[in-house]
Amino acid sequence: MKAIDALYEAQKIVFSPFVFQTVYSMYELGLFEIINEQKEGLTIDEIAEKSKVSKYGLTVLVEMAEAAEIVEKLEGDKYQLTKVGYFILRDEMTRVNMMFTQDVCYEGLYHLKDAISTTTPAGLKVFGDWKTVYEGLASLPASVKKSWFEFDHFYSDNSFDDALKIIFRDQPKRIFDIGGNTGKWAIASTKYNSDVNVTIFDLPGQLKVAQENINKIDEIKDRVDYQKIDLLDPTSTIPAGADVYWMSQFLDCFSEAEIEAILIKIKENASKDSTIYIMETFIDDQKFPAATFSLVATSLYFTAIANGNSKMYSSSVLKYIIEKAGLKCVNSYQLHEDSFHTILEVKLS
Numbered sequence: 001m002k003a004i005d006a007l008y009e010a011q012k013i014v015f016s017p018f019v020f021q022t023v024y025s026m027y028e029l030g031l032f033e034i035i036n037e038q039k040e041g042l043t044i045d046e047i048a049e050k051s052k053v054s055k056y057g058l059t060v061l062v063e064m065a066e067a068a069e070i071v072e073k074l075e076g077d078k079y080q081l082t083k084v085g086y087f088i089l090r091d092e093m094t095r096v097n098m099m100f101t102q103d104v105c106y107e108g109l110y111h112l113k114d115a116i117s118t119t120t121p122a123g124l125k126v127f128g129d130w131k132t133v134y135e136g137l138a139s140l141p142a143s144v145k146k147s148w149f150e151f152d153h154f155y156s157d158n159s160f161d162d163a164l165k166i167i168f169r170d171q172p173k174r175i176f177d178i179g180g181n182t183g184k185w186a187i188a189s190t191k192y193n194s195d196v197n198v199t200i201f202d203l204p205g206q207l208k209v210a211q212e213n214i215n216k217i218d219e220i221k222d223r224v225d226y227q228k229i230d231l232l233d234p235t236s237t238i239p240a241g242a243d244v245y246w247m248s249q250f251l252d253c254f255s256e257a258e259i260e261a262i263l264i265k266i267k268e269n270a271s272k273d274s275t276i277y278i279m280e281t282f283i284d285d286q287k288f289p290a291a292t293f294s295l296v297a298t299s300l301y302f303t304a305i306a307n308g309n310s311k312m313y314s315s316s317v318l319k320y321i322i323e324k325a326g327l328k329c330v331n332s333y334q335l336h337e338d339s340f341h342t343i344l345e346v347k348l349s
């Protein structure tokens with residue numbers, strides 16, 4: 001790279017919050033939609049006529065968007081979306097990531113340096129005085145909660161169909177869904193198989209929401225139980241009795257040492273016939289650079305906001321922790337059709 005190009009790239013990085021806020025504002029003000037509707041593009045005056053935004057406001061936004069190659073100028077000073085702009089408008093992963101960045105992460109990320117220095121989620125204070133975001137999840141402001149859940153569900157929901165086929169090969173009768181959150185997996189699995197019982201383990205706020213969701217569904221409500229647990233409490237235990245211990249997008253909420261401790265809690269009471277399934281988005285198992293980029297960025301949400309000490313892991317790291325906990329990874333399934341997940345099948349060794 002020539003020095004002049006490197007200098008330009010460096011400016012893109014140091015001004016990246018400006019670009020992000022431009023994109024977010026244009027999206028929310030409906031400007032991408034308005035511009036995209038007119039194939040031959042629109043002038044600033046024409047966009048002003050179709051939107052409620054002033055000519056001044058449009059000019060500064062569009063000039064930034066043009067410099068960032070989100071819109072391009074055509075003949076007659078008309079603007080149209082570039083392919084990048086089109087993805088920002090229409091791609092669901094991009095929308096979910098954008099809303100998560102704005103609503104959940106933007107303010108808190110300001111405190112990233114402190115979070116790194118102290119190994120605490122220093123940015124979480126913008127929402128409340130909790131040790132981890134999970135303690136306060138149920139009481140976050142509505143827009144923050146919406147973006148948090150959309151982000152969480154966007155990634156896990158797509159994988160449930162494939163995951164159900166894998167988990168039900170051995171016809172489990174009881175599943176422990178550890179970190180079961182709002183009950184999405186409990187609902188999917190009890191609907192998929194009419195004999196299975198599921199116990200959701202989670203913090204009280206999430207269990208309450210799961211119970212409300214599940215109690216609305218007559219065909220499954222009697223087959224789901226709820227167990228309050230704080231897995232960071234060293235005295236907490238995971239009981240015996242499950243054919244399957246299911247952890248989806250759960251272990252990434254913990255540091256390496258905490259993951260090892262959780263796996264040991266399972267090992268202490270699990271039988272040799274039970275199976276532990278771990279579903280994660282691993283940074284080293286992705287087909288597309290957009291996915292790897294999203295995951296390493298997500299790690300910084302854990303650092304600054306969620307808990308200060310966890311991240312999105314590589315599969316090799318998790319397999320190492322599994323072995324260290326005295327367990328054995330016997331299979332690994334990459335669910336790559338329309339998902340980003342891998343499932344690790346783990347047994348007592």
Ligand SMILES: C[S@@+](CC[C@H](N)C(=O)[O-])C[C@H]1O[C@@H](n2cnc3c(N)ncnc32)[C@H](O)[C@@H]1O
Nearest residue numbers: 134156179181202203206229230231232248249
């Ligand atoms: C990222 S969500 C995953 C939700 C769900 N399993 C999925 O696949 O979408 C992580 C879940 O772990 C729970 N969790 C986090 N820390 C926990 C702790 N210390 N004890 C128990 N559950 C915890 C959270 O409340 C949340 O429901």
